[in-house]
Amino acid sequence: MTSDLSLTVLGCATPYATVDNPCSGYLVSSGDTRIWVDAGSGTLAQLQRYTRLDELDAVWISHLHADHTADLLTAYYALLYADVRRAAPLPLYGPPGIADRLADFLTNTDERSPVEAAFEVRELHDGHRAHVGALTLTSRAVAHGMPAFAVRVEAGGRSLVYSGDTAPCHGLTRLAEECDVLLCEAESDRAPSDDEQVHHTPEDAGDTAGAARAGRLIVTHVGRFLTPRQAVTRPAARFDGPVAYAEPGSTFTVGRAGHHQ
Numbered sequence: 001m002t003s004d005l006s007l008t009v010l011g012c013a014t015p016y017a018t019v020d021n022p023c024s025g026y027l028v029s030s031g032d033t034r035i036w037v038d039a040g041s042g043t044l045a046q047l048q049r050y051t052r053l054d055e056l057d058a059v060w061i062s063h064l065h066a067d068h069t070a071d072l073l074t075a076y077y078a079l080l081y082a083d084v085r086r087a088a089p090l091p092l093y094g095p096p097g098i099a100d101r102l103a104d105f106l107t108n109t110d111e112r113s114p115v116e117a118a119f120e121v122r123e124l125h126d127g128h129r130a131h132v133g134a135l136t137l138t139s140r141a142v143a144h145g146m147p148a149f150a151v152r153v154e155a156g157g158r159s160l161v162y163s164g165d166t167a168p169c170h171g172l173t174r175l176a177e178e179c180d181v182l183l184c185e186a187e188s189d190r191a192p193s194d195d196e197q198v199h200h201t202p203e204d205a206g207d208t209a210g211a212a213r214a215g216r217l218i219v220t221h222v223g224r225f226l227t228p229r230q231a232v233t234r235p236a237a238r239f240d241g242p243v244a245y246a247e248p249g250s251t252f253t254v255g256r257a258g259h260h261q
Contacts, residue, residue, distance in 0.1 A: 003031040003134070005158040005254040007183065009246045010046040012220040014187060015067050017042040021248045023067040024221055026162070026183070030155040033057050033133030037151070037162060044071040044078075046248075053084045058132045059119070060139075061094035062164030063148035064101055069094075072102060072119075079118040092119035093130060093137070095147040124149050126171070140175040142166035145198045150175050158255040161214070165221065167197040168204045176212035180255045183246065184208055185221035186231045202226065206235030206243070214239075215255075220246035 006029050011022025023040025027050055034051050036043075036059045047053075053075060062068055072092075078084045092098065099121045106113035115121070122130070126141040128149075138152045144165045150172050153160045161176040163184040176182050187199035200208065202219060209217040217239055222231040228245040235243050244252070 003156065005030045005135075005153070005155045005160060006251055007160055007181070007218075007254060008050060008251045009220070009248050010043040011040060011248050012222065012246045013040075013067075013248075014221050014223060022046055023070070024062075025068075025071070027051065028135070028153050028160065030134045033135050033155075035060055035132060035135060035137075035153070037153075038062055038068045038164070039071040039075065040067045041070040044075055053078055053090065054086050056090060057135075058091040058093060058130075060137060060151055061092070061098060062150070062162070063144055063146060064095055064098060065146075065165065068165070069098075069101075073105060076102065076106060076113075076115065076118045080114070089116065089118055089120040091122060091132070093122050093124055093128075093139070095149065096123045096125075097147075098123065138175065140171040142172050143169040143198065145196055152176070152179065160254045161212075163200070163208075165199060168200060168208055173208055173211045176208065176214055178213050178215075180215045181218060181252065182209050182212060182214040182216070183218045183220055186219040186226070186235070187221050187223040189223065189225045199223070202231045202234035203238055205231075206238030209235065209239045209241065214241065216241055217243045218246050218252065219243065 008027040010025035013021040022042025024038040025043025026037040128139040136154045139149045159179040161179040184205040186202045186205045219231045
């Protein structure tokens, strides 16, 4: 495997998967280090096109909505009751309470399901930092109306920032400062007029990328009332750099402008 920092899009649909696009999930890798970032419905199947659960170094979860976490449930069965063999539980970075949330669904008797036998749970907090193989992960709290995080992944002088789900906020902009690639959600056609904003519009994504001086913007988590084309063209009025759509199945090499397959 190449030592480049790379991003593979497993899926980016919201709030439910389509026939050709799972919910949110990404494989981030550098050298032999592989991290599954968000685990929405359908992403475990796509993950296996590129790697196995026993080859993963960690899982990182932005927040506890089902379109970002649902495949952790079947990953649990794979890790404990199927053909996957690991020497130790799979490290799982996620919001506070993630282990109990999984156990609430997985437990079917008076005895709590052994979530910690499958996952080595490490709860995130604002400013959390972790070294996973060749990668350094820095997490910041963001604005989604619930505990939610963005992450900056760094390796070999390259940097990728993933917004998770969030409204525009200082935490994300600061985390993304001068990153090579900003993978930013653009769920909303327009900001709500009378409710709390919890997502980006395409224009917001352009503003965040511009304010952070990101090298490149990749829009993801595009909502049902937008087309991928709109999600790419609308930020261009706010951001001078290249803009792409997180097409399911595509791989982007971070730090090589315009390079994807």
